Amino acid sequence: MGHQKGMALLNIVKAQASLEKRLQPLGISVTWNEFSSTAPLLDGMGAGAIVFGGGGGTGSVFAQAGDKSFVRVAAGTGSTRGSAILVQENSPIKTLSDLKGKKVAFAKGSGQHNNIVRALEKVGLKFSDIKPLYLTPAEALPAFERGDIDAWLIWDPYTAEAERKLRTRLLADNSTVFGDKAPLESPSFYYAAPDFVRDYPDILKTILQELEKAGAWSRDNYQDSAKLLYKLYKIDLKTMETVEERGGQREVLPVTDEVLSGLQRMADTFYELGEPKVLLSDEATSALDPQTTRSILDLLRDLNKRMGLTILLITHEMAVVKQICDSVAVLNAGKIVEKGYVSDLIAKPESFLAQEFFHHRNGYKPKPGAVIATIAFAGEQASQPIFATLARNFDVDVNILSGSVETVGDRRVGQFHIELEGQKVTQALKYLHEAEF
Known part of the structure; x- marks a missing residue:
C-alpha cells in the first residue's frame, strides 16, 4: 500500500489497521510505503513496490504521458480550502496579477502545478510570466520562511502547518481559482496496479470499503480523526484539527466521465504549455552513492530517448561524461579548451578528456x-x-x-x-x- 500526506482516508485506514484486520483471516499481510507526492507513488507502482495508493490527479496525467502502468479505480473528494496559494503576511502581492515576475514554488507534477497555470489564466497571465521553482513541501517550507520565494502553492496538512507556524496570508484557494467547479477541477484518485485489479477484485473491493468507512467516520469525528493522525503526520494536534475540520465530504466515488473531464482539462493545460526541448542538469550526481548515481543517469537517459530531450549536463565527474554524454565541451577558468564528440576526444592522446580517462x-x-x-x-x-x-x-x-x-x-x-x-x-x-x- 502506498500513502502520502494529504490523502487522509488512506492514513486513517493505516492508523486504524482496519485493512489488516479484514485481510489477516485470509492469510494476507499488509505493508505501507510513504511517498512525497503522486508522481513517485505511481513510479513505485510501476516498479512493483506497491499495488494500491492514492494521490492527486495531476501526477497521474504526467505518469500516463510517461507510459506508466496503473488504473484509476476510484475518485476522492476533499477540502477545496486546504489547497492554497500562500504569501507572507507583509508581502506586497495582493492579487493573482501581482504574481507576474515573482518566484512561485510548487511541487512539479502535483495538483498545485495545474492550479498555478489555471490561476494565472484567470487574470490573463501566462506560465512564462512567473519564475517557477519546483520544490517539494519539505524544501519549500524553509525557503518560504526565509523569504527566498514570493508565493507558495501547497496542500493540507502543509497549508495548515504553514498558516499556524508562520505569518502567512491566503492569496487564493481552489474555490477562488475554479469556483463551484473546484471539486471536479482538482480531483484526487485511488490507483491500483493493473494485474492487481485483474487478479484480486475481491481484495480491491475490500480496500475501497475500508476507505469509505474511514471517510464516514472522519466526517462525524474530526477531532478523533485529528488525534489519530497528528502523530503519523508529525505535526501538532491543533494544526491537525484544522485540517480535519475542513476536510470536506471525503467520499469515495466511481470514476465517471464527469470526474475525468477535470482530469482531461488538466492534460490539455499541460499539453498547451508545450514540451521542453532542453533539460538542464546541474551537478545532478554530485556527492551521491554509486547506486543513486546510476538511477539518476538511467532516468536522464530515458528522458533523452523517450521525450527526445537534449540534456545539458554540467558535471565535474569524468565517469558521468563517459556513461551518458554524446558531445562535450571542457571548460577551464571559464573558457572552452576543447569540444567535440566524447568518443573522438577520448581517442586523441593529447586531449584533456583522454588524459583524464587513460592515466599513464x-x-x-x-x-x-x-x-x-x-x-x-x-x-x-x-x-x-x-x-x-x-x-x-x-x-x-x-x-x-x-x-x-x-x-x-x-x-x-x-x-x-x-x-x-x-x-x-x-x-x-x-x-x-x-x-x-
Whole structure:
C-alpha cells in the first residue's frame, strides 16, 4: 500500500489497521510505503513496490504521458480550502496579477502545478510570466520562511502547518481559482496496479470499503480523526484539527466521465504549455552513492530517448561524461579548451578528456633501443588485433605499460601506453601512424 500526506482516508485506514484486520483471516499481510507526492507513488507502482495508493490527479496525467502502468479505480473528494496559494503576511502581492515576475514554488507534477497555470489564466497571465521553482513541501517550507520565494502553492496538512507556524496570508484557494467547479477541477484518485485489479477484485473491493468507512467516520469525528493522525503526520494536534475540520465530504466515488473531464482539462493545460526541448542538469550526481548515481543517469537517459530531450549536463565527474554524454565541451577558468564528440576526444592522446580517462605511468624509462608509444583507437579499430599484428609483421616485442578500452555511448574507444623493442621499431611506428592509431 502506498500513502502520502494529504490523502487522509488512506492514513486513517493505516492508523486504524482496519485493512489488516479484514485481510489477516485470509492469510494476507499488509505493508505501507510513504511517498512525497503522486508522481513517485505511481513510479513505485510501476516498479512493483506497491499495488494500491492514492494521490492527486495531476501526477497521474504526467505518469500516463510517461507510459506508466496503473488504473484509476476510484475518485476522492476533499477540502477545496486546504489547497492554497500562500504569501507572507507583509508581502506586497495582493492579487493573482501581482504574481507576474515573482518566484512561485510548487511541487512539479502535483495538483498545485495545474492550479498555478489555471490561476494565472484567470487574470490573463501566462506560465512564462512567473519564475517557477519546483520544490517539494519539505524544501519549500524553509525557503518560504526565509523569504527566498514570493508565493507558495501547497496542500493540507502543509497549508495548515504553514498558516499556524508562520505569518502567512491566503492569496487564493481552489474555490477562488475554479469556483463551484473546484471539486471536479482538482480531483484526487485511488490507483491500483493493473494485474492487481485483474487478479484480486475481491481484495480491491475490500480496500475501497475500508476507505469509505474511514471517510464516514472522519466526517462525524474530526477531532478523533485529528488525534489519530497528528502523530503519523508529525505535526501538532491543533494544526491537525484544522485540517480535519475542513476536510470536506471525503467520499469515495466511481470514476465517471464527469470526474475525468477535470482530469482531461488538466492534460490539455499541460499539453498547451508545450514540451521542453532542453533539460538542464546541474551537478545532478554530485556527492551521491554509486547506486543513486546510476538511477539518476538511467532516468536522464530515458528522458533523452523517450521525450527526445537534449540534456545539458554540467558535471565535474569524468565517469558521468563517459556513461551518458554524446558531445562535450571542457571548460577551464571559464573558457572552452576543447569540444567535440566524447568518443573522438577520448581517442586523441593529447586531449584533456583522454588524459583524464587513460592515466599513464609516469617516470618509466625505456630500455636502450626501445621506444615508448601511445596507441589510440576508436570504433572498429578497437576490435583489431593490433599487438599481435605488430609482433607478427615487424618482429617487435610489445610491453604494455598502461591503458584500457572503454565503451562511450555505443562506441568502443581505447588507449594504450606501450614499449616497443626490436630491429623494426621504426617500421612498426610508421605502420601505426599510417593506420591512424
